[in-house]
Amino acid sequence: MKFLQSGDYHLGRSFFSMPPHLAKIRREELWQALEGQVKICLENQIDYLFITGDLFDKEKPSLKNLNRFLDLVQDLPHVLVLRGNHDYQLSLPPRDNLYVFQGTESFDFPQDRLRVHGQSWQGPQAPKLEDLTDLEVLEGGVNICLLHGDFKKKDLEDQTFLQAMNYLALGHIHKPGKLGDRAYYAGSPEPFDSSDLGERGYILGDLPQGDIQFIPANARSYHRIEIEDKLDLAQDLLDKLSLNHKDFYQVILKGPVDSNLRTDLMEDYLSQQGYQVQLENRGLDLGRIQAYQERGDVFTDLLKQVLEGVENKDLDPLYLQELLSIYGESLEE
Numbered sequence: 001m002k003f004l005q006s007g008d009y010h011l012g013r014s015f016f017s018m019p020p021h022l023a024k025i026r027r028e029e030l031w032q033a034l035e036g037q038v039k040i041c042l043e044n045q046i047d048y049l050f051i052t053g054d055l056f057d058k059e060k061p062s063l064k065n066l067n068r069f070l071d072l073v074q075d076l077p078h079v080l081v082l083r084g085n086h087d088y089q090l091s092l093p094p095r096d097n098l099y100v101f102q103g104t105e106s107f108d109f110p111q112d113r114l115r116v117h118g119q120s121w122q123g124p125q126a127p128k129l130e131d132l133t134d135l136e137v138l139e140g141g142v143n144i145c146l147l148h149g150d151f152k153k154k155d156l157e158d159q160t161f162l163q164a165m166n167y168l169a170l171g172h173i174h175k176p177g178k179l180g181d182r183a184y185y186a187g188s189p190e191p192f193d194s195s196d197l198g199e200r201g202y203i204l205g206d207l208p209q210g211d212i213q214f215i216p217a218n219a220r221s222y223h224r225i226e227i228e229d230k231l232d233l234a235q236d237l238l239d240k241l242s243l244n245h246k247d248f249y250q251v252i253l254k255g256p257v258d259s260n261l262r263t264d265l266m267e268d269y270l271s272q273q274g275y276q277v278q279l280e281n282r283g284l285d286l287g288r289i290q291a292y293q294e295r296g297d298v299f300t301d302l303l304k305q306v307l308e309g310v311e312n313k314d315l316d317p318l319y320l321q322e323l324l325s326i327y328g329e330s331l332e333e
């Protein structure tokens with residue numbers, strides 16, 4: 001049997017830290033991710049779509065969004081939905097092709113000698129893996145278990161019930177990953193913020209052959225760029241880096257940097273040019289360091305040590321920044 005595993009779509013997410021017009025586009029791109037997956041299922045005769053929780057971002061999605069989801073998946077043979085911590089109150093109207101895990105339960109698909117087990121969230125607390133022992137393994141068939149949570153490899157290996165599974169489809173962690181040879185996080189279909197670096201997509205599986213594949217499919221990416229040089233004009237940044245209008249950039253300024261640098265103005269300028277850039281000034285203000293060193297007080301030796309550590313790359317420049325700001329504040333008092 002072939003399946004597509006996805007989850008953590010967080011449909012309806014507000015993306016409140018983005019400009020409203022872009023937040024609207026991103027919300028739409030989450031729907032497009034699901035649309036793309038449905039298309040893949042239909043074109044490749046993939047009979048099972050596993051949604052491992054957090055389909056919706058909010059506990060009570062709007063009726064409009066509920067219907068949009070139902071319409072989107074109506075042509076798929078089997079859609080299995082787990083409730084996650086974001087949508088544990090999710091209530092979907094009954095449909096022939098829809099299987100929503102109410103708590104800890106199993107669904108049978110005799111045509112494929114398949115039993116899909118799962119554990120939905122029923123409140124703000126995570127369900128207990130021990131409760132899975134109430135379920136029955138399908139002897140001589142394919143057993144799959146859908147779970148939503150932050151698991152360690154050992155949590156899963158410790159459960160006798162899970163040892164009998166052919167495959168574990170995991171949700172909740174937004175970065176795709178693997179816990180052992182049969183347990184996979186598909187991750188979210190799109191990155192949500194600057195900490196979500198790397199590819200996002202979904203998993204295609206074929207059991208019992210055991211063929212599992214991660215397919216990258218994100219519409220946009222986040223990039224992190226670190227710059228050592230002094231850059232005091234946003235235009236320099238555009239000339240030096242070939243940014244595109246589509247993606248999101250977190251630019252970290254390192255090395256000697258002017259303390260008068262107005263990163264907010266630079267961000268405004270870049271955003272007017274149509275780029276999504278978040279600037280972070282982690283540079284060192286050499287003028288201030290020199291002034292502090294010349295004071296010759298109890299702080300000078302400490303500053304010298306930290307400065308050496310940073311120069312030898314033994315210490316993160318952030319320590320120095322922190323030290324300077326603490327000292328600066330103490331002088332102002």
Ligand SMILES: [Mn+2]
Pocket residue numbers: 008053054084085086148171172173
């Ligand atoms: Mn979650």
